[in-house]
Amino acid sequence: MSRIVSFSRYGGPEVLEFKNIEVAAPAANEVRLAVKAIGLNRAESMWRSGNYVEEVKLPARLGYEVSGVVESVGASVTHVKVGDVVSTVPSFSMNDYGMYGELVLAPAHAVVKHSEPISFEDAVAIWNVFITPYAAFTQGNRLSPGQTVLITAASSGVGVGAIQIANALGAVPIALTRTNAKREALLELGAAHVIATDEQDVAAEVARITNGKGADLVFDSVGGPLFPKLIEATAAGGNVLVYGELSTDVTPLPMLTVLAKRITIHGFNLFETTTTPELQRAAVKFILDGVASGELKTVIAQRFAFNDIVEAHRVLEKNQHLGRLVVNV
Template sequence: MARVVRFHEIGGPEVLRVEDIEVPAPQAGEVQIRVKAMGLNRAEVMFRTGQYVTEPSFPAILGYEAAGIVEAVGTGVTGFSVGDAVSVVPCFMLGEYGLHGELVNAPAIGIVKHPANLLWEEAAATWMMFTTAYGALVDIANIQAGQTVLIRAASSSVGLAAIQITKTLGAIPVALTRRGAKRDELLKQGAAHVIATEEQDLMAEVNRITDGKGAHVAFDPVGGPEVAKILEVLGYLGIFLQYGALDTAPLSVPVMPLLGKDLTVRGYQLFEITKDPAPLQKAKDFIVKGLASGTLRPVIARTFKLDEIAGAHRFMESNVQVGKIVVTV
């Protein structure tokens, strides 16, 4: 028996329960983990409220990220032993597995022996943010030194990961945030420039930063009508990557910038990377190297205890955090 987060109906944070359930032994290709810490993502909030790409089947488990000690391994699993310190790359859909609990099973393909210099909270906060940013900026956009990258919702965990990866590659991270309240913190976290899009002229600022050449990449989890302005400030052969839908309104795509600058507008999910063994291994190698060297480091906004899981979801919904929300066991 172990305490696991579940919910029995769609709703607000109050529907979450920490329940004692029997956790089955790991099946073939699975690893069982005694959890020390869990990462919370926007995806779990959307899953709980019925707004995610998959629908919950009740009673529903949830959770994409966790770090802890290997408790058992299923048949066919190699490279991991009982007692190993590991964390999990999201490589499954919510509903298939759920990592928010004291004892959980996860597919072995997503298990990583993270660098020993990480705290449990940091290990649990790592993989969604850095793998999402890696897949877009490195695997797809192949950003190069000196290129300008616009990072929307930059204070989110993925936004901060994108800032770090962009800097690691010698490119120029430009943080986009709605208002200037988070400007100083984003500069502290490594942004070369910060643009408050509700307070500043996006076109004028990007032209100033790029000497009129426009940005090479825009990385956006929001969408909605503001996308039109972002496409306008991309340069020739610019790439717009949409990786979320916080605004579910249709995208507004202006035709003349699209044609005149030969832009690429592309949807992206990290599962492009994490469900394909070859790019997944490249992502693991890149991120582990960065974590070990210290050039990549997850930023943690706040930690909660397992019994405070509803409060952690409420904090996520407040949108005041800068970085990752982590729940500890």
């Protein structure tokens, strides 16, 4: 038996509930994991509230990223064995698998073995955080050394990861955050510049930093009223990658500016990378090498006990933390 988290109706964190279930033996291409830590993603709160890019089949489970120990493997699984320390990469539908639990089944392709020593907490603070910007920046060579990238919600887990990935690729990360409260922390994490969007004129600051050129790339998870300013701050011929929708307000699109500057706007998520074996392997190698060398560092904002999963989701939705929220199981 395993205690897992599920929900039977859309809503706030309070709809999450614990259930005791029997976990089946793994199918041929599955791995059964004894979970030690869970990394929370904003996508999971969107899934819980019914605002995700995929329709939820209720009652539903949730969770993409866990770390733990392999408890058993399916007949076709050869890359991990019982007793291995592993973590899961977001590369599946939460309609098929939910990782919030004490003992869970995961698709074998999502399970990564950790050969080098790593804590269970650190192991759940690397995949979505780093793969999302790595894939966004490297696919199609969208970000080259010396180019400038604007990173909205820079204090989020993916925002912090994007700062580090940009630096690893030789680019110039400009962190956008609502106020100056996190300025010094973001600079210490590697941001070349920090712009407080509630206190400064984004377009004017980007023009100053780039000597009037504008940003080569915008990496945006917010949308809403800030979006026209991001378009204004984008260089002619630049790209805007939209990978989230944290704002609940309407997102205006300044069409004339887009046309005049020949700006390309892309919708982006990490699943093309994580569900394509060769792309996933390249991303995993880049990230594990970066973590091992110290070039990529995990940032854990707060830790919770499994019993406090509802409170953890409340903190997740406040969008006030710097780095990753981790639940220990």
